[in-house]
Amino acid sequence: MPIIEVHMFEGRTVDQKRKLVAEMTDAVVKSIGVKPEDVRIILQDMARYDYSIAGKLAIDR
Amino acid sequence: MPIIEVHMFEGRTVDQKRKLVAEMTDAVVKSIGVKPEDVRIILQDMARYDYSIAGKLAIDR
Amino acid sequence: MPIIEVHMFEGRTVDQKRKLVAEMTDAVVKSIGVKPEDVRIILQDMARYDYSIAGKLAIDR
Amino acid sequence: MPIIEVHMFEGRTVDQKRKLVAEMTDAVVKSIGVKPEDVRIILQDMARYDYSIAGKLAIDR
Amino acid sequence: MPIIEVHMFEGRTVDQKRKLVAEMTDAVVKSIGVKPEDVRIILQDMARYDYSIAGKLAIDR
Amino acid sequence: MPIIEVHMFEGRTVDQKRKLVAEMTDAVVKSIGVKPEDVRIILQDMARYDYSIAGKLAIDR
Numbered sequence: 001m002p003i004i005e006v007h008m009f010e011g012r013t014v015d016q017k018r019k020l021v022a023e024m025t026d027a028v029v030k031s032i033g034v035k036p037e038d039v040r041i042i043l044q045d046m047a048r049y050d051y052s053i054a055g056k057l058a059i060d061r
Numbered sequence: 062m063p064i065i066e067v068h069m070f071e072g073r074t075v076d077q078k079r080k081l082v083a084e085m086t087d088a089v090v091k092s093i094g095v096k097p098e099d100v101r102i103i104l105q106d107m108a109r110y111d112y113s114i115a116g117k118l119a120i121d122r
Numbered sequence: 123m124p125i126i127e128v129h130m131f132e133g134r135t136v137d138q139k140r141k142l143v144a145e146m147t148d149a150v151v152k153s154i155g156v157k158p159e160d161v162r163i164i165l166q167d168m169a170r171y172d173y174s175i176a177g178k179l180a181i182d183r
Numbered sequence: 184m185p186i187i188e189v190h191m192f193e194g195r196t197v198d199q200k201r202k203l204v205a206e207m208t209d210a211v212v213k214s215i216g217v218k219p220e221d222v223r224i225i226l227q228d229m230a231r232y233d234y235s236i237a238g239k240l241a242i243d244r
Numbered sequence: 245m246p247i248i249e250v251h252m253f254e255g256r257t258v259d260q261k262r263k264l265v266a267e268m269t270d271a272v273v274k275s276i277g278v279k280p281e282d283v284r285i286i287l288q289d290m291a292r293y294d295y296s297i298a299g300k301l302a303i304d305r
Numbered sequence: 306m307p308i309i310e311v312h313m314f315e316g317r318t319v320d321q322k323r324k325l326v327a328e329m330t331d332a333v334v335k336s337i338g339v340k341p342e343d344v345r346i347i348l349q350d351m352a353r354y355d356y357s358i359a360g361k362l363a364i365d366r
Contacts, residue, residue: 001356001363002313003247003286007103009306012337014232018240020336025238027328032313032321036237040284042190042247043233049075050104051306054097055086057079058306062173062180063130064308064347068225070123073154081153088145093130093138101345103308110197111226112123115219116208118201119123125186125225129347136293140301147299158298162223164186164251165294171319172348176341177330179323184253184295184302191246195276203275210267215252215260234245241245258354262362269360280359286312287355 002028003040009058010045017043063089064101070119071106078104124150125162131180132167139165185211186223192241193228200226246272247284253302254289261287307333308345314363315350322348 004024012020025039048058065085073081086100109119126146134142147161170180187207195203208222231241248268256264269283292302309329317325330344353363 001351002311003284004312005310006333007306007308008337008339014240014242016337017232018243020333021235021240022238023332023336024329025235027332028311028325031325031328032317034313039235039237040247041235042229043235045233046103046306049078050106052082052086052100052102052104054100055083057075057082059075060079062168063128064345065129066127067150068123068125069154069156077154081150084149084153085146088149089128089142092142092145093134095130101308107123107225110200111228113204113208113222113224113226115222116205118197118204120197121201125223136301136303139293140304143296143301144299147296161296161298162186163296164290165296167294168347171322172350174326174330174344174346174348176344177327179319179326181319182323184251184290186251188249189246189272190248191276191278199276203272206271206275207268210271211250211264214264214267215256217252229245258362258364261354262365265357265362266360269357283357283359285357286351287357289355 001038002032002034003042004028005042005044007044007046007051009051010047012045062099063093063095064103065089066103066105068105068107070112071108073106123160124154124156125164126150127164127166129166129168129173131173132169134167184221185215185217186225187211188225188227190227190229192234193230195228245282246276246278247286248272249286249288251288251290253295254291256289306343307337307339308347309333310347310349312349312351312356314356315352317350
């Protein structure tokens with residue numbers, strides 16, 4: 001705990017993901033006082049035809 | 062808000078997804094009185110070997 | 123299948139939820155051709171201090 | 184109900200998934216007294232670059 | 245990993261939850277060969293007005 | 306996008322949540338180059354009897 005799930009558009013490199021989880025974990029540790037080992041993050045890539053705002057897929061906006 | 066996640070079997074075309082998010086967004090807007098821009102939908106496709114009912118994978122039913 | 127999760131602000135009445143699930147289910151059935159019995163919806167209410175946009179809680183915006 | 188989501192590393196065979204959902208469904212049925220047909224399980228495979236502990240991706244640990 | 249989320253109706257006692265997580269963890273360990281310490285389970289109780297099948301809330305069925 | 310869900314133990318104050326979402330949003334913005342307005346975070350508090358590691362509820366560990 002905490003367990004964090006991130007939905008984002010596909011296309012990030014492994015290096016960007018590496019940076020993202022490091023920075024997010026730091027942010028959580030300093031904000032709510034948990035140990036780094038307790039912070040677990042799941043990343044989920046999404047295609048732009050799998051996300052909509054206002055009833056329109058991202059590929060159509 | 063609202064943020065909606067849909068798990069469904071893979072195989073729908075982009076056109077079906079386009080229709081799905083448009084219809085779902087309308088349904089939410091008219092039911093609970095939010096603005097269309099606030100309705101965000103995440104679609105997640107699943108393989109038939111990644112879903113079970115009564116302890117049996119969908120491919121085995 | 124499909125299984126749908128809706129995160130929305132708390133405060134809707136049971137009648138609004140009743141309407142919401144009926145309308146959403148219809149929308150899914152007519153868009154992707156599944157049977158109504160296969161559409162399951164989970165509603166999750168959220169407090170306004172449990173949701174942020176642009177780094178600000180909804181209560182502070 | 185219950186609806187269960189499992190995030191696990193990719194690489195399991197369909198046979199392992201078959202066993203997993205059968206065993207998990209039994210475990211739920213005998214623990215909380217629901218009918219097997221009411222237990223639905225969604226499996227989600229994850230790559231080792233999509234999961235972090237303590238700010239490090241699983242591929243880097 | 246694995247990380248498991250269970251949505252179920254509210255009303256189970258802590259003892260039932262205790263049994264549920266023990267049995268589910270055993271089921272996962274013996275099915276896919278992970279260590280018990282890697283199995284983390286999140287339980288989420290739901291009210292019967294927060295779940296629908298076929299467009300009807302559970303309280304109305 | 307991104308949409309982020311955080312499961313954590315209950316007990317944080319609104320001020321801690323305020324800090325958490327601000328820090329996490331900064332972390333995401335600087336790691337993957339999205340606009341702050343696109344970062345949405347859902348916080349979900351959990352009781353210690355609703356989370357298990359190694360088959361034991363957090364209240365029993």
